Amino acid sequence: MRHWLIKSEPDVFSIDDLERVGREPWTGVRNYQARNFMWREMKPGDQALFYHSNAKPPGIVGVAQVAGAAYPDPTQFDAAGEYFDPAATPAKPRWWLVDFEFVGKLPAMLTLDALKADPQLAEMTVCQRGTRLSITPVASAHFKRACRLAGW
DNA sequence: GCCAACGTTGGC
DNA sequence: GCCAACGTTGGC
Numbered sequence: 295m296r297h298w299l300i301k302s303e304p305d306v307f308s309i310d311d312l313e314r315v316g317r318e319p320w321t322g323v324r325n326y327q328a329r330n331f332m333w334r335e336m337k338p339g340d341q342a343l344f345y346h347s348n349a350k351p352p353g354i355v356g357v358a359q360v361a362g363a364a365y366p367d368p369t370q371f372d373a374a375g376e377y378f379d380p381a382a383t384p385a386k387p388r389w390w391l392v393d394f395e396f397v398g399k400l401p402a403m404l405t406l407d408a409l410k411a412d413p414q415l416a417e418m419t420v421c422q423r424g425t426r427l428s429i430t431p432v433a434s435a436h437f438k439r440a441c442r443l444a445g446w
Numbered sequence: 447g448c449c450a451a452c453g454t455t456g457g458c
Numbered sequence: 459g460c461c462a463a464c465g466t467t468g469g470c
Contacts, residue, residue, distance in 0.1 A: 352456080
């Protein structure tokens, strides 16, 4: 099993939203690298750290898991929506996604500051300067360490 | 194919 | 609100 970190702005979609709906298609990702992770590398059952970005403070708040195989992001075909891609067709989709399902909430947020302060976690991609990618792979050792640090 | 301009992300 | 980082766009 591989591990990941997925970012979401809590004002848009928070860990509480995921808990409420149970399962959510990860729509709107329009970055090729992030798409490739969902399309080609994620497998059902992979677990992801759920990260609140653009939050005060930012940090990891829970765990989600890949709920099924990748499929075309339906929002790319919606001409009225903000994620419409005129170059994409159902026969030749450009954007792919997976659904994530709620696994659990951390007892307390593991803040970005706390991640950076931990010698083992400071190497995580999310801790690196200028990292904007919304989906990143996480080493299994880092995943375990983060859960342990958060008391989960 | 180069690269300057532009847009977005996201911490601070 | 600022701005560093960096991906994308488009003129040439």
